Amino acid sequence: MxxxxxxxxxxxxxxxxxxxxxxxxxxxxxPFFKYLRSIVSSTTKIDNDVINKITKVSRSFGILRSKFSSNKHLKLATKFQVYEAVCLSTLLYGPETWTSYRRHLVQLEHFHISCLQKILGLTWKDRVPHTQILECTKSQCIEAMIAKQQLRWLGHVIRIPEERMPRKILYGQLQNSHQRPCGPKKRFT
Incomplete structure (x- = not known):
């Protein structure tokens, strides 16, 4: 080499x-290091990265919330736009390459809904369903936002030339794999 x-x-x-x-x-x-605001682990798990992102965004949201509550002249639409621009952009930075499991999505969704509830001034005693909160704020669930970003990245990789590494990896074959009869083709490395 x-x-x-x-x-x-x-x-x-x-x-x-x-x-x-x-x-x-x-x-x-x-065992791990920070690269471009993300934690890269030797185990390739995103548990620490998700917790780190939620912690950072929680601090940012706390600062924003103190500004929101002191300013009664802001409309709810403006508060949601600021939340999306500051908090959601940080929380969902780089999910294109995540292998996210249900536990990660639950953690992120719980944080997202709790932030929206705080902006709306709701508590758990109000017993408002999550679907109604998302509908009222004209927001999407975290799973839909992540899927949208991953599909956008996939479309980008499909359009790049065949000799480039991301395209080769996407369409690569497993070295020692065998396909079960009537099973799906294995197209990943």
């Missing part, structure tokens, strides 16, 4: 951990 660079893998506790040596000096392997 590169002169003086050796890469080898060692299996520790059922995990393949890569080790890099550059001119005899070993580089450390870390």
């Amino acid at each position: 590169w002169p003086g660079v050796d890469i080898y893998r060692v299996s520790i506790q059922n995990q393949n951990i890569p080790y890099f040596n550059i001119n005899g000096a070993e580089l450390k392997t870390i």
